[in-house]
Amino acid sequence: MNRATIDLWVGIFVVLGIGALLFLAMKVGNLATFSTGETYNVHARFVNIGGLKIRAPIKSAGVVVGRVADIRFDNESYEALVSMNLDQHYQFPRDTTAKILTSGILGEQYVGLEAGGDGVMLKHGDRVRLTQSAVVLENLISQFLFSKAAETKDEKK
Amino acid sequence: MSLAQIREHARGRLERLGNAVTSQVWRWGFASRFLFYMVVHSGTALRRFRLTVAEIYFAGVLSLIIILVSGLFVGMVLALQGYETLQRFGASESLGVLVALSLVRELGPVVAGLLFASRAGSAITAEIGLMKATEQISAMEMMAVDPIARVVAPRFWGGVLSMPLLAALFSAMGIFGGYLVGVQLIGVDPGAFWSQMQAAVDLRNDIMNGVIKSVVFGVAVTWIAVFEGYDAVPTAEGVSRATTRTVVTSSLAILALDFVLTALMFTGGKSA
Amino acid sequence: MVQIQNVAFGYDAARPVLRDVSLSIPRGSVIGIMGQSGCGKTTLLRIIAAQYLPTAGTARVLDVPTSELDREGLYRMRRRMGMLFQFGALFTDMSVYENVAFPLREHTELPDDLIHDLVMLKLEAVGLRGAAQLMPAELSGGMARRVALARCIALDPQLILYDEPFTGLDPISFGVIVRLIRELNDSLGATSIIVTHDVQEALGVVDYVYFMAAGRVIAQGAPDAIRASEEPFVRQFVNGALEGPVAFHYPAQEYGAELELEGS
Numbered sequence: 001m002n003r004a005t006i007d008l009w010v011g012i013f014v015v016l017g018i019g020a021l022l023f024l025a026m027k028v029g030n031l032a033t034f035s036t037g038e039t040y041n042v043h044a045r046f047v048n049i050g051g052l053k054i055r056a057p058i059k060s061a062g063v064v065v066g067r068v069a070d071i072r073f074d075n076e077s078y079e080a081l082v083s084m085n086l087d088q089h090y091q092f093p094r095d096t097t098a099k100i101l102t103s104g105i106l107g108e109q110y111v112g113l114e115a116g117g118d119g120v121m122l123k124h125g126d127r128v129r130l131t132q133s134a135v136v137l138e139n140l141i142s143q144f145l146f147s148k149a150a151e152t153k154d155e156k157k
Numbered sequence: 158m159s160l161a162q163i164r165e166h167a168r169g170r171l172e173r174l175g176n177a178v179t180s181q182v183w184r185w186g187f188a189s190r191f192l193f194y195m196v197v198h199s200g201t202a203l204r205r206f207r208l209t210v211a212e213i214y215f216a217g218v219l220s221l222i223i224i225l226v227s228g229l230f231v232g233m234v235l236a237l238q239g240y241e242t243l244q245r246f247g248a249s250e251s252l253g254v255l256v257a258l259s260l261v262r263e264l265g266p267v268v269a270g271l272l273f274a275s276r277a278g279s280a281i282t283a284e285i286g287l288m289k290a291t292e293q294i295s296a297m298e299m300m301a302v303d304p305i306a307r308v309v310a311p312r313f314w315g316g317v318l319s320m321p322l323l324a325a326l327f328s329a330m331g332i333f334g335g336y337l338v339g340v341q342l343i344g345v346d347p348g349a350f351w352s353q354m355q356a357a358v359d360l361r362n363d364i365m366n367g368v369i370k371s372v373v374f375g376v377a378v379t380w381i382a383v384f385e386g387y388d389a390v391p392t393a394e395g396v397s398r399a400t401t402r403t404v405v406t407s408s409l410a411i412l413a414l415d416f417v418l419t420a421l422m423f424t425g426g427k428s429a
Numbered sequence: 430m431v432q433i434q435n436v437a438f439g440y441d442a443a444r445p446v447l448r449d450v451s452l453s454i455p456r457g458s459v460i461g462i463m464g465q466s467g468c469g470k471t472t473l474l475r476i477i478a479a480q481y482l483p484t485a486g487t488a489r490v491l492d493v494p495t496s497e498l499d500r501e502g503l504y505r506m507r508r509r510m511g512m513l514f515q516f517g518a519l520f521t522d523m524s525v526y527e528n529v530a531f532p533l534r535e536h537t538e539l540p541d542d543l544i545h546d547l548v549m550l551k552l553e554a555v556g557l558r559g560a561a562q563l564m565p566a567e568l569s570g571g572m573a574r575r576v577a578l579a580r581c582i583a584l585d586p587q588l589i590l591y592d593e594p595f596t597g598l599d600p601i602s603f604g605v606i607v608r609l610i611r612e613l614n615d616s617l618g619a620t621s622i623i624v625t626h627d628v629q630e631a632l633g634v635v636d637y638v639y640f641m642a643a644g645r646v647i648a649q650g651a652p653d654a655i656r657a658s659e660e661p662f663v664r665q666f667v668n669g670a671l672e673g674p675v676a677f678h679y680p681a682q683e684y685g686a687e688l689e690l691e692g693s
Contacts, residue, residue: 003207006214013218017322020329024261024364027351288520296518299478301507302535 038088039066040124044098045079050134051109052100058084060113065090068111084111086122093118094126100134109134188384195310195383198303202310212315216277216379220323223272228260228327231268232334235259239335240343252345253354256335261358261367262423265328267415270374273320274407278382281312282403285386286396294387309383316382320375321368328367366422373414378407430456430588430620431477435486437644438469438476446472448644449486459614459621461631464641465666470624473641474590477622478512479503491588508536511581512590517573519565525552525576526561532583551579554616555609571602575609582613589614591623595630607634628667632656640666 049071058066066086074081086092095116102109113128122128202209239255288294288308297304332354339345358364382403389399431454439445446469454460462470475481476488479495488495491506498506519528529548533539539547552558555575565573574594581589594606611634614621625631632638632652640648640655640663648655648663656667681687 006211009218010210010213013213013221013319014322016221017217017325020322020325021368023329024325024332025360027355291516291521292514292518293520295480296512296514296520298480299507299510299512300532300535301504302532307535 039085044128048133049080058111091121097130099132198306199310201306208311217319228330229334232331233338236335236338250349252339253350254357257354260328260331266370269324269327270411274378281382282386286389290391316379317375321371324371432489436483437485458636461635461638468641469644510588511586515593517577555579589621595627
């Protein structure tokens with residue numbers, strides 16, 4: 001087993017190993033999807049963000065156009081401040097609505113953008129004025145029960 | 158037996174237990190000083206990189222076959238078992254997610270680590286132990302060459318560098334095996350297989366953590382292997398006992414460290 | 430070159446291996462240290478090689494007391510020494526050439542072609558230049574020991590230590606080693622210390638002998654004086670007699686009682 005053979009095999013081994021790591025990173029993980037590239041930042045206020053997390057996707061028409069950068073609490077207005085990074089390639093009008101939606105029925109929450117009709121576009125640092133908060137499951141259930149109870153009472157009358 | 162005899166017996170047992178514990182703790186201390194000394198004297202291993210390259214060959218390249226084949230089979234079994242359960246909930250399209258996350262987060266580093274410990278770890282221990290038994294270590298000392306720098310350190314760094322690569326290869330082979338069984342054999346939709354996997358496996362949280370785990374395991378296994386070899390009693394029986402100890406201790410260490418690392422990495426870490 | 434004064438040593442405190450040993454080894458001589466197995470001669474060699482420090486007394490090697498050596502000093506001293514281990518202790522993963530080149534590669538910055546010439550020189554001196562590409566596993570015992578000897582002298586040491594160099598050799602290899610010890614010592618201008626219990630052959634090659642028993646030097650002298658010695662232990666050792674100060678039987682109870690014979 002001379003040196004040249006050893007070097008060759010070690011070289012092959014290292015190349016294979018790094019190849020495996022790259023394969024894992026690119027084809028298996030989400031490196032290939034949007035993580036670098038130029039972004040601009042906008043923010044929005046929500047009464048309730050539900051289960052929204054940092055790095056959650058921001059989608060419009062179902063396509064990922066950005067990621068949630070930061071989530072803070074405003075102690076004066078008692079609302080949530082969500083900071084978002086949007087891909088430079090996509091421009092949205094000033095009257096765009098930001099809604100907190102759930103993927104699937106019980107899936108992860110994300111921010112959905114519905115474009116408005118304004119001619120002026122959002123710039124870096126702008127605020128998205130129209131927002132819709134997350135649906136809180138408990139409120140939904142208590143609403144349902146309350147309306148069900150009201151129905152029954154009506155029927156009884 | 159009289160009461161006095163029972164007391165003597167119990168005291169003897171307790172003394173021996175205490176002795177065993179203190180000598181084990183002493184041994185860990187000795188092993189730690191050994192590690193520190195070896196790392197400090199790793200200059201030779203890094204300057205004459207040829208030595209380390211040779212050890213990467215013996216630890217890494219020669220473990221390739223077992224790692225690749227095992228990875229393939231583990232991936233295939235994961236796909237079979239996973240499909241069984243997932244299809245009951247109509248979630249068979251998430252098979253890719255199941256296979257990928259299981260491998261990248263846990264099975265890749267852990268199983269590759271266990272295989273590495275039993276193949277390369279035992280070989281390293283046996284080699285160093287035999288060198289000690291045939292006075293090769295003494296001969297080196299007599300020739301004013303530090304055996305820890307010349308023999309032990311290259312093997313340590315060779316093992317540490319090989320381990321992450323082997324774990325990655327294991328995971329990659331496993332995913333490929335899962336693909337073979339899931340898509341080709343069972344018939345899960347390939348688009349769903351890969352796209353759901355890509356959506357669920359996070360580069361930082363899953364893959365990076367898996368790599369960190371494999372590095373930690375590599376350090377632990379190789380450290381135990383070189384220490385047991387160097388500390389072995391220089392007889393045939395001593396070397397065989399040291400080799401067994403390497404495999405047993407490494408395996409336990411991997412599983413214990415895996416618990417600690419998993420608890421740190423994958424729970425309670427996500428910020429909201 | 431080497432002076433041992435009143436040295437005592439034990440691997441653990443309860444059992445001393447050496448008790449009050451004194452000897453002096455002048456430059457350029459070939460000295461034999463002989464005695465029965467377990468008398469402490471190999472331990473003495475290890476103390477000279479500074480692998481162990483004496484618990485009492487001083488060992489001066491190459492004019493430096495071994496107890497005063499730090500790590501650097503120890504390695505510097507060892508570069509001027511060579512030690513031949515009992516079964517050669519060749520590095521099994523390297524060829525004969527690589528083994529002999531090892532000390533040169535580790536301690537010098539010589540270019541490859543110069544190292545090649547030096548290795549061939551040393552191998553020629555022990556008669557194994559043609560075996561340079563063999564692996565240690567392919568060598569016979571005698572050849573392995575000769576290669577180890579070549580490795581030992583690679584850096585032209587001033588002090589060469591031999592730990593049982595004649596063990597298990599056939600008569601021809603035996604004669605070869607004996608001649609080599611003397612030739613190398615004289616051509617290198619070195620000092621050699623041989624630890625052995627092969628009396629007759631050793632007496633033929635050494636200049637002076639130290640006899641040890643039970644951790645002490647009990648006799649010393651030139652080979653002729655030893656052969657003619659009246660000291661009972663020396664006589665038994667030299668003649669290989671069964672009975673003498675060293676009993677044949679290990680202490681045990683009466684034989685008759687062991688076999689449980691009646692009336693004994």
